[in-house]
Amino acid sequence: MAHNRKRVGATALGLTAIAAIAFVPATPAQAEPSxxxxxxxxxxxxxxxxxxxxxxxxxxxxxxxxxxxxxxxxxxxxxxxxxxxxxxxxxxxxxxxxxxxxxxxxxxxxxxxxxxxxxxxxxxxxxxxxxxxxxxxxxxxxxxxxxxxxxxxxxxxxxxxxxxxxxxxxxxxxxxxxxxxxxxxxxxLEAEERKRLLSSRSVTRMPASVPASGRAAAAIAYAMAQVGDAYVYGAAGENAFDCSGLTMRAWAQAGVSLPHSSTAQFSSGTRIAASELQPGDLVFYYSPISHVGMYIGNGQIVDAANPGTGVRIAGLYSMPYVGAVRPG
The missing domain is CATH 1.10.287 (Helix Hairpins)
Structure with missing residues (x-):
């Protein structure tokens, strides 16, 4: 009797498996993007x-x-x-x-x-x-x-x-x-997923203060005052910036003239090792270089990120880091 029950169970499992295979679609449905x-x-x-x-x-x-x-x-x-x-x-x-x-x-x-x-x-x-x-x-x-x-x-x-x-x-x-x-x-996407996407961007909280003096302090003060402004390709103020436009305008407040180009700005000062970074130094990303931000200390930068984020505070290594320059 026990032997017969085992045979019936095996048969049922086999039929279940066959049914499952029968209902597998020939072509998988296109998955919604995550x-x-x-x-x-x-x-x-x-x-x-x-x-x-x-x-x-x-x-x-x-x-x-x-x-x-x-x-x-x-x-x-x-x-x-x-x-x-x-x-x-x-x-x-x-x-x-x-x-x-x-x-x-x-x-x-x-x-x-x-x-x-x-x-x-x-x-x-x-x-x-x-x-x-x-x-x-x-x-x-x-x-x-x-x-x-x-x-x-x-x-x-x-x-x-x-x-x-x-x-x-x-x-x-x-x-x-x-x-x-x-x-x-x-x-x-569903509203809840859109909200999650927008809130998942790497934005760090604004520091209470940035220890800097002299010309660097003037540049940092300007850049920090723009946090929350829009990112617009080719813009350099007053209320919208691209990455090199922000750093150019910020250092102009300190009397330092920089070109409106991240590549050219990389050649506009003294190269600085990551271990020697000071607030006000310009930091560069990607190869070839196509983004620049300003170091503000404590492993943070201020930069004009992209149209979805605008001017923000972010981590120093939130993007592929290339090097740094001290203007002036």
Whole structure:
């Protein structure tokens, strides 16, 4: 009897297993994205947009430098033109004098001259003068050719930067589209999950005070006063910033001029080891560098993070840390 009950139980288990297999769908249903997946995707897209914006800042700095170089070249060209006009006038006068004396041979002029020695000295001086004119013209031609080559190179570079600017604009538009997608996806989540997502971002509480003095204190005071302001790509105040825009404006309060670019700011001061960080130092993230914040002590930074977070307080190592610089 016990043996029969075991056989019946085994049969029932087998039928249950078969039924379970029968009801397994041939193609698994598409799983809804988790709150973690959405957060990761949105953060990734925010950073892609920021990296593109920082590259655009670099391109604008390069273009400004190139335009300044070109202005200098044009000034050199104007000076060379004036010099050439002077040379042309001198050569023209020499030709006129030669034409006025045509028909009198050099030997004849020596014979009829009251002072043949003085005339020969004059002739020698004129020959040297003509050689000087030739030398000046040759020098000018050489310099003019060099200037033309430089100008063509500058124009070519300016064209490249214009193309890069257009490319970055297109890239930013693409990232914006992706951000809109991610936000739509976020909008499809339940209200409670959206709340969890927004509250899960790494934001640290505002410190009561930051120990700093001198210029660093002025920079920190400005940056801390912007906590809670919006993040806008390319902005540098008054009520919205991107990462390098915030640090640029903050250190401007201390009389230190920084470029509007995280990459350029990394080259705008003394490199500092993480163990030597002091409040006010600039800290940089990602490789290649595409984000900058300001150290405020106790393992914390203030930075313009992204459009979802704005200007915040965060941990020093909340992003992939690259290095630090002390401005001024």
């Amino acid at each position: 709150i973690k997946d959405v957060k990761a995707r949105v953060d990734r897209l925010y950073h892609e947009a920021e990296a593109a914006q920082e590259r655009l800042h670099d391109a604008r700095i390069d273009l400004t430098d190139l335009r300044r170089d070109l202005a200098g070249l044009k000034a050199d060209q104007a000076r060379q033109d004036e010099r050439l006009d002077e040379v042309r006038d001198q050569v023209s006068d020499a030709v006129v004098r030669q034409l006025e004396g045509e028909g009198i041979t050099t030997v004849g002029q020596v014979v009829v001259s009251d002072d043949p020695g003085a005339f020969l000295d004059t002739l020698s001086t004129m020959s040297a003068f003509n050689d000087l004119q030739s030398s000046m013209l040759a020098d000018y031609d050489t310099q003019l050719e060099a200037l033309e080559i430089r100008r063509e190179a500058t124009d070519s570079r300016a064209k490249e930067i214009a193309e890069l600017t257009e490319q970055l604009s297109t890239e930013s538009e693409t990232v914006d589209d992706k951000l809109a997608e991610a936000k739509d996806l976020l909008g499809d």
